[in-house]
Amino acid sequence: MxxxxxxxxxxxxxxxxxxxxxxxxxxxxxxxxxxxxxxxxxxxxxxxVTQRKQIEEALEKRIVALSRPLDNGEEIGFHELFNLKEIQEIQDLFAEATGVASIITQPDGTPITQPSKFHRLCKDIIRKTEIGRANCFKSDAIIGKHHPEGPIIRPCLSSGLWDAGASITVGGKHIANWLIGQVRNEAQNEDEMRDYAREIGVDEEEYIEAFREVPVMSKSHLEHIARSLFAFANQLSAMAYQNVQQARFITERENAEQNLEKSIHEKEIINQVVMQLVKETNTNNIYSIIGRSVKKLLPDSYVIISKLEHDGNNIHIIESFGLEKYLEKLESILKIDLYKMKFPLDEMNEEDLKINRTGTLTEAKNGIYNLTNQKIPLPICKTLEKLLHIGKVYTVGFSGDGENFGALTIVLINDSHLEHKKTIETIAYQASIALQRSIVEKTIKESLKEKKFF
Missing domain, CATH: 2.10.70 (Complement Module; domain 1)
Incomplete structure (x- = not known):
């Protein structure tokens, strides 16, 4: 050369x-x-870049799987809808909180998760035999069958112990069974247990010894736990449906993009957001992903992310992008740290609340004065607008099922015009789905840790 x-x-x-x-x-x-x-x-x-390539291929495969029509005869796997590690943790917490054994299976009874608190009788004796294992799977399929009226509670077809189950569905399609139980009451007797031990070919005395280790629980107590199980299974069903909706939205968007001229920059940002949000469960990380992504689209603007506090009554700013060099000056003017300011929901007018739930990026009239519920005096707002060269201000809320989770605010500089409106609305929509999913998972975990059944 x-x-x-x-x-x-x-x-x-x-x-x-x-x-x-x-x-x-x-x-x-x-x-x-x-x-x-x-x-x-x-x-x-x-x-x-092998690992990155594998992640991209796995994500593409997952999106393709979830975007299939539910009635086309092809099964959507439970593992394609949920993070199995998270589900295992929820199942373990439920079993620990209630004192019952627990497992999630395919509709035919084939296990998906690892057993939680399984007793020796079922785990090490019955399921170790071919006949016993087949009977267990058959019983699990029956007890976990789709039954929208409530949980199914009945004796196991294998051991005779009391079990309960609830189905997990997506769009009305049965995808899994959540099963609990392995408890006994006065309904079982040792003569029947000995008969079954002989039937499956195991030592009778070992079988009876393991049977006596099984905890005693009244049927009414099991029914109480089963109703909670049914509620959690319904929550998982709702989460599964949201995951399918999200994947279909992605697919529909990709199909539409093939027929439209979209900028490479927009495509890259959306793909990055989707890849990061699909399995992200930390709400603060979700907010950060959205803020950084919108800042990439609008590098010359200020991007502000606000979050609904745990009390559900106040919104406060948690992150900003582009304001870093002004924070000290802002605190001097406002006499308070920007991130410590609270904006009560009950001080927002109904029209603004409705706008926040539409998913539409809307211009805030009168700029930051109205945006802050007139909490900051108008003269100070004018000073801030002059300092930051503020032009138009836009906002879009993060919401789901009528609930607000926070908002994305975009502050344009001087006379600049808003660009990438549809893309930003798409990102906000994806954030709303991810936030709703994260909140549901957190609620389930917290309720399991705090709930007392005894």
Whole structure:
């Protein structure tokens, strides 16, 4: 190379390589010229992107799976709808809080999760035999069948112990059973237990010893726990439906984008947001993702994220993007830290509350004066607008099922015009879904930790 110039230099090239142990890896390479006293040589920077590639492929597969019509005959897997690690934690908490065994299975009784608090009789004796295991799966399928009227409570077809179950559905389609139980009461007797031990071919004395270890629980107490189970299963069903809706929304948007001219920048931002939100459960992280993403779209604006406090009565600012160098000056003018200011919901007029629930990016008339519920005196608002060169102000709320979770506020500079309106509304919509899902999961976990059944 005499000139140090070539078409392939300075560009990222994607390729696949095979490692000595036979594994396929995905890499990106950047070639660049190196000047020496003997002319130019070529240097390479190589980056292994296998993990990123695998994550992208898994996400694409998940979105495709969730966007299938529910009635096309193809099954949507439970694992495609939920993070199994999170579900296992919820199941374990439920079992610990109630003192019953618990497991989530396919509609046919095949286990999805690991058993929680399973007793030796079921885990180490009955299910270790072919006949016993088959009877367990059959019983689980019956007890967990779709029954929207309430939980099914009945003796297990295998052990005779009392069990209960509730179905988990998505759009009316039965996708899983949440089963609890493995408790006994006066309905069982040891003669029947010995008969079944002989039927499945296990030692009678060991069977009876394990049976006596099973906790005693009244039927009314089990019914009480089963009703709570039914409520949690319905919550999971609602979450599953939201996940499907979210995936379908993504797919519909991708199909529409094929027929429309969209900027590469918008596509990249939306894809990044979707990839980050799909399994994000921390609400603060969700708010940060949205703020950073909108700031990328509108680098010359101020982006402010507000959040509804736990008391459900006040909104406060949790993050801002673009205001960093003004924060000290703002505190001096406002006489309070921007992030410590509270804006009571009951001081907002009904029209503003409705606007926050529409998902539409709406201009705030009279700028920050009305946006702050007139809590900041008008002269101070005018001073702030002059200091920050504030032009038009827009806001869109994060909401779901009629509840407000917070809002995204965009403050434009001087006479600039709002761009990427539909894309920002899409991002806010995705945030609302992610926030609602996160709040539901948190509520379930907290209720399980605090609920006392005994």
């Amino acid at each position: 005499k000139t140090g110039k070539a078409p392939f230099l300075g560009k990222i090239h994607k390729t696949e390589i095979m490692t000595p142990d036979g594994k396929l890896r995905y890499v990106e390479q950047l070639a660049f010229p190196i000047r020496t006293n003997k002319g130019y040589r070529i240097g390479y920077v190589t980056r292994d």
